[in-house]
Amino acid sequence: MHLQVVKKKNSSPIKELEKSQLIINEASDIVRDLSHKLISSVLIKFxxxxxxxxxxxxxxxxxxxxxxxxxxxxxxxxxxxxxxxxxxxxxxxxxxxxxxxxxxxxxxxxxxxxxxxxxxxxxxxxxxxxxxxxxxxxxxxxxxxxxxxxxxxxxxxxxxxxxxxxxxxxxxxxx
Ligand SMILES: Nc1ncnc2c1ncn2[C@@H]1O[C@H](COP(=O)(O)OP(=O)(O)OP(=O)(O)O)[C@@H](O)[C@H]1O
Ligand SMILES: [Mg+2]
Incomplete structure (x- = not known):
């Protein structure tokens, strides 16, 4: 989304890349959290x-x-x-x-x-x-x-x- 904006004229690549980085960081936190939850649920069940x-x-x-x-x-x-x-x-x-x-x-x-x-x-x-x-x-x-x-x-x-x-x-x- 933000990376596509970079292709357009007048956009600020640094700003858009920073936003993309924030979204990627957020996604990786969610994945880590899910992975912990999955392990805990396996532990509780099995x-x-x-x-x-x-x-x-x-x-x-x-x-x-x-x-x-x-x-x-x-x-x-x-x-x-x-x-x-x-x-x-x-x-x-x-x-x-x-x-x-x-x-x-x-x-x-x-x-x-x-x-x-x-x-x-x-x-x-x-x-x-x-x-x-x-x-x-x-x-x-x-x-x-x-x-x-x-x-x-x-x-x-x-x-x-x-x-x-x-x-x-x-x-x-x-x-
Ligand atoms: N398996 C290992 N092999 C080599 N060094 C180790 C190993 N386990 C621990 N250490 C050493 O012992 C130190 C103390 O480990 P400890 O788990 O208490 O702290 P940490 O891993 O540095 O930080 P934290 O656990 O608070 O994130 C480590 O910094 C590392 O130098
Ligand atoms: Mg440690």
């Missing part, structure tokens, strides 16, 4: 395993693969518990996309007795997990707080140029 398979498919590309490995049956849990676990894994995968430069990510998940065990591994650049002085973000701190509130444990192991592994153990909450 549970963690299906939602995580969707996340792996969505994030995988030619440069970086995401694989989900479940070695026990993953039943349905309380909805809020499923949502918290999903968000924790999503923040970890966002970090891998943003910071790791990895080519492969594996998410392992199993339930042993009443504990859900999750490992998120990447083969990227790694980082100094102990060095709190250099930290700018809040994502990892939020994950640690969430796990603590769920009475779980988390261990982050990262080796420079080998990758990062986040191991989580959390007591399950059944509806």
């Amino acid at each position: 549970g963690l395993k299906t939602a995580l398979q969707g996340l792996c498919e969505k994030y995988s590309n030619d440069d970086l693969s995401f694989t989900l490995n479940t070695t026990t049956q993953i039943p349905r849990y309380e909805q809020d518990f499923e949502l918290k676990i999903f968000n924790i894994i999503q923040e970890s995968t966002n970090n891998i996309i943003k910071h790791s430069n990895a080519s492969a990510t594996s998410i392992y998940m199993k339930q042993i007795d009443t504990n859900l065990l999750i490992t998120i591994e990447d083969n990227g650049v790694g980082f100094n997990a102990e060095n709190t002085a250099l930290k700018k973000g809040v994502g990892l701190d939020l994950i640690k707080t969430q796990i603590k509130n769920l009475n779980g444990h988390i261990q982050i192991t990262s080796i420079e140029n080998k990758g990062t592994s986040i191991e989580i153990s959390v007591p399950v909450i059944i509806a």
Whole structure:
């Protein structure tokens, strides 16, 4: 619409391009919002395993693969518990996309007795997990707080140029 106006005489291309950019930004916000809603509705309807398979498919590309490995049956849990676990894994995968430069990510998940065990591994650049002085973000701190509130444990192991592994153990909450 605005781009067509540019073709006409006396129009200001910069102004019309700026308007087009605004519309494109708005559209991309809507798509992102819809995509979140879709994931949440899959999570609510089908549970963690299906939602995580969707996340792996969505994030995988030619440069970086995401694989989900479940070695026990993953039943349905309380909805809020499923949502918290999903968000924790999503923040970890966002970090891998943003910071790791990895080519492969594996998410392992199993339930042993009443504990859900999750490992998120990447083969990227790694980082100094102990060095709190250099930290700018809040994502990892939020994950640690969430796990603590769920009475779980988390261990982050990262080796420079080998990758990062986040191991989580959390007591399950059944509806
Ligand atoms: N998988 C990873 N590979 C390499 N570095 C990582 C990885 N995960 C986290 N980091 C490092 O740890 C830092 C802290 O991560 P955190 O999620 O707390 O913050 P952030 O991602 O920088 O910002 P935010 O999560 O608030 O948007 C990152 O800035 C990055 O340097
Ligand atoms: Mg982060």
